[in-house]
Structure formats: C-alpha cells, structure tokens
Amino acid sequence: MKMTFRWYGKDDPVTLNYIRQIPNMTGVVTAVYDVPVGEVWPNEKIKELKDEVHSYGLDMEVIESVPVHEDIKLKRGDYQLYIDNFKENIRRLAAHGVKTICYNFMPVFDWTRSELNKELEDGSNALVFYTDQIDKLDPTKLSLPGWDSSYSPEEVADLIKSYQDIGNEGLWDNLTYFISEILPVAIENDINMAIHPDDPPWPIFGIPRIITNEENLDRFLALNDDKRHGLTLCSGSLGCSTTNDFVAMVKKYAGAERIHFAHLRNVKIIGDDGSFEETAHYSSCGSLDMVEILKAYHDAGFKGYVRPDHGRMIWGETGKPGYGLYDRALGAMYLGGIWETLEKLGGK
Numbered sequence: 001m002k003m004t005f006r007w008y009g010k011d012d013p014v015t016l017n018y019i020r021q022i023p024n025m026t027g028v029v030t031a032v033y034d035v036p037v038g039e040v041w042p043n044e045k046i047k048e049l050k051d052e053v054h055s056y057g058l059d060m061e062v063i064e065s066v067p068v069h070e071d072i073k074l075k076r077g078d079y080q081l082y083i084d085n086f087k088e089n090i091r092r093l094a095a096h097g098v099k100t101i102c103y104n105f106m107p108v109f110d111w112t113r114s115e116l117n118k119e120l121e122d123g124s125n126a127l128v129f130y131t132d133q134i135d136k137l138d139p140t141k142l143s144l145p146g147w148d149s150s151y152s153p154e155e156v157a158d159l160i161k162s163y164q165d166i167g168n169e170g171l172w173d174n175l176t177y178f179i180s181e182i183l184p185v186a187i188e189n190d191i192n193m194a195i196h197p198d199d200p201p202w203p204i205f206g207i208p209r210i211i212t213n214e215e216n217l218d219r220f221l222a223l224n225d226d227k228r229h230g231l232t233l234c235s236g237s238l239g240c241s242t243t244n245d246f247v248a249m250v251k252k253y254a255g256a257e258r259i260h261f262a263h264l265r266n267v268k269i270i271g272d273d274g275s276f277e278e279t280a281h282y283s284s285c286g287s288l289d290m291v292e293i294l295k296a297y298h299d300a301g302f303k304g305y306v307r308p309d310h311g312r313m314i315w316g317e318t319g320k321p322g323y324g325l326y327d328r329a330l331g332a333m334y335l336g337g338i339w340e341t342l343e344k345l346g347g348k
C-alpha cells in the first residue's frame with residue numbers, strides 16, 4: 001500500500017513541509033479548490049499544484065475529489081456540459097500523472113455531522129453524528145466544510161425536493177448514465193475511478209443515498225466490468241452502519257481488485273439510532289478492528305493508495321475540522337506499523 005495524506009492546498013495550515021516529515025508518506029491527495037464545481041480545471045492550475053507537491057518530494061497521484069455537479073446527479077439543466085467538463089478533467093489529470101480520481105454521488109450534501117468540534121472525554125475534539133440533533137436541523141440552513149456553499153437556502157430547498165421526487169431509482173438511473181459517459185474516457189486515459197460511499201450510509205433529510213452497503217456496491221460495480229471502475233472504500237463511512245460487515249467488504253472488493261483508494265479511520269457507534277463519534281484510529285478507541293481491516297487488505301495483495309481519514313483535534317491544534325496534522329499523523333504511523341508487521345510476518 002502507498003500511504004498518502006490529504007492536503008487542501010496552499011491555504012491548508014498543514015504544510016507540505018510538515019506532511020513530508022511523517023515517516024513513510026509517499027504523496028498527498030489533493031484537488032484544485034478554486035474553480036467552481038462543474039468547470040474544467042485550468043492546466044496551469046493543475047501543473048502549479050503538481051509542481052508544488054513534487055518540490056517537497058511527494059507524489060500527486062490521487063485527486064480527491066473531482067466534484068460532480070448537482071445537475072449531473074439530477075440529470076437536468078446543463079448536465080451534458082458538466083459531464084463533458086468532467087471528462088476533460090479526467091484527460092487533463094491523466095496528462096499530469098494522476099492515477100486515481102476519487103468522486104462521490106451524494107446528493108446536495110457531502111458528508112454530514114451534527115457537530116464538528118465535540119469535546120470528547122480526553123479533551124480532544126472530534127466530528128460527531130448524533131441522530132437526535134440531526135433530526136432537529138434545518139437542512140436549508142446548514143453549511144459544513146467541503147460542501148458546495150454556492151447555493152442559497154431557496155436553491156437548497158429546491159434541490160432537496162428534486163432529489164426526493166426522483167428517489168433512489170431516479171438517482172441510480174442518473175449515476176448509470178454518468179458512468180456510461182465517463183468510464184470510456186477513464187479507460188482510454190488509464191485512470192482509476194474510485195467512488196466514495198455516502199457518509200453516513202443512509203438517507204438524511206429524506207434525500208436518497210445509494211452508495212451505502214454491499215448490495216449497492218455490487219450493483220454499482222456491475223455497471224461496468226472494467227477494473228478501472230472501482231471504489232474508494234471508506235471504513236469510517238461504511239463502518240458506522242452496524243449492518244455493514246466492513247472486513248468482509250475489504251476481502252471481497254480488494255480481492256476483485258476494485259479498491260483503488262482506501263480511507264482508514266475508526267468510529268465509535270453509540271446506541272442503536274445511528275449515532276456515532278469519530279475517534280482515534282486505534283482499534284480499541286472505536287468500533288472497528290483496524291488489524292482485521294488491514295489484514296484483509298494485506299491478504300488480498302492490496303497495492304493501492306491509503307490515507308488516514310479524519311482525525312481528532314489534539315494538543316491544542318486548530319484548523320479544518322477532521323483534517324488537523326497531529327491525529328492524522330498518529331493514524332498514519334499506527335496504520336503503517338500494522339502494515340509493516342503484516343509484511344514481516346507474511347503469510348495469510
């Protein structure tokens with residue numbers, strides 16, 4: 001596996017200089033952030049980003065994410081233009097040495113949490129999802145980092161209604177069309193496309209969410225048999241549902257060489273109403289067994305990219321929720337330590 005670290009570009013308080021000091025770090029996962037969703041990324045901006053990353057001895061082989069415009073997900077308005085732009089982004093990123101593109105098909109909202117800096121018992125701060133709090137929120141007035149903030153509350157209300165109208169099957173139809181359009185371009189340019197599951201993996205605010213469980217991942221992968229049509233398997237997203245057997249998913253999809261990018265983090269499931277807290281990566285801190293997960297990847301001969309996913313804020317650090325330096329660096333070391341052990345002990 002190749003250990004990577006998410007980096008939000010020059011405005012990220014976590015610098016490339018810090019990232020390169022984390023042992024075993026091969027590269028960063030990043031994106032061009034200052035272009036509106038749906039537009040073509042200028043070649044100069046991609047090159048500038050790549051040159052900056054390379055100047056610190058790091059690779060830029062994974063892009064997270066190329067965002068999918070809402071018009072594509074709803075197949076309305078300028079969807080064909082936005083699909084053509086997405087294809088052009090695939091071509092341009094391939095020309096700059098990118099190997100894997102992460103994207104998602106989550107309607108309106110990207111990942112959703114009820115609090116971004118909940119103080120945990122040990123004094124650290126973490127992202128949490130408490131179902132009773134989520135149920136009280138007005139989705140048209142929500143804003144979380146990483147979401148497209150260019151929509152007004154009225155537009156968000158309209159988007160939510162449009163998704164409710166098309167429902168799960170309508171969203172599947174639109175995803176099927178999108179994949180049929182972009183996959184040939186990805187194949188032609190030898191780019192691995194890696195969809196990120198919905199986070200959390202169940203419907204929120206009455207909006208359909210379809211990349212949620214094994215049945216749906218099977219359905220998604222069956223849309224195209226080419227191995228470049230694959231997954232960003234996220235332990236924290238899929239693993240916060242008690243009905244998902246995450247280790248079994250790793251075995252199945254890594255065994256089929258369909259996982260191009262692995263997100264690894266732990267979550268602590270609380271009660272039985274879907275509530276959870278993000279925790280340190282260490283197995284005993286949460287509900288997921290990181291050794292079992294990494295062993296499943298190792299046994300499958302996984303050679304793809306990995307990154308420690310969200311971390312807590314610890315040691316007084318401030319910054320982008322989930323994306324501080326310290327806890328993610330601890331996660332990278334912990335995961336790398338498990339991997340080295342698996343490598344040295346060998347066998348299955």
Ligand SMILES: [Mn+2]
Nearest residue numbers: 234237263309
């Ligand atoms: Mn993730």
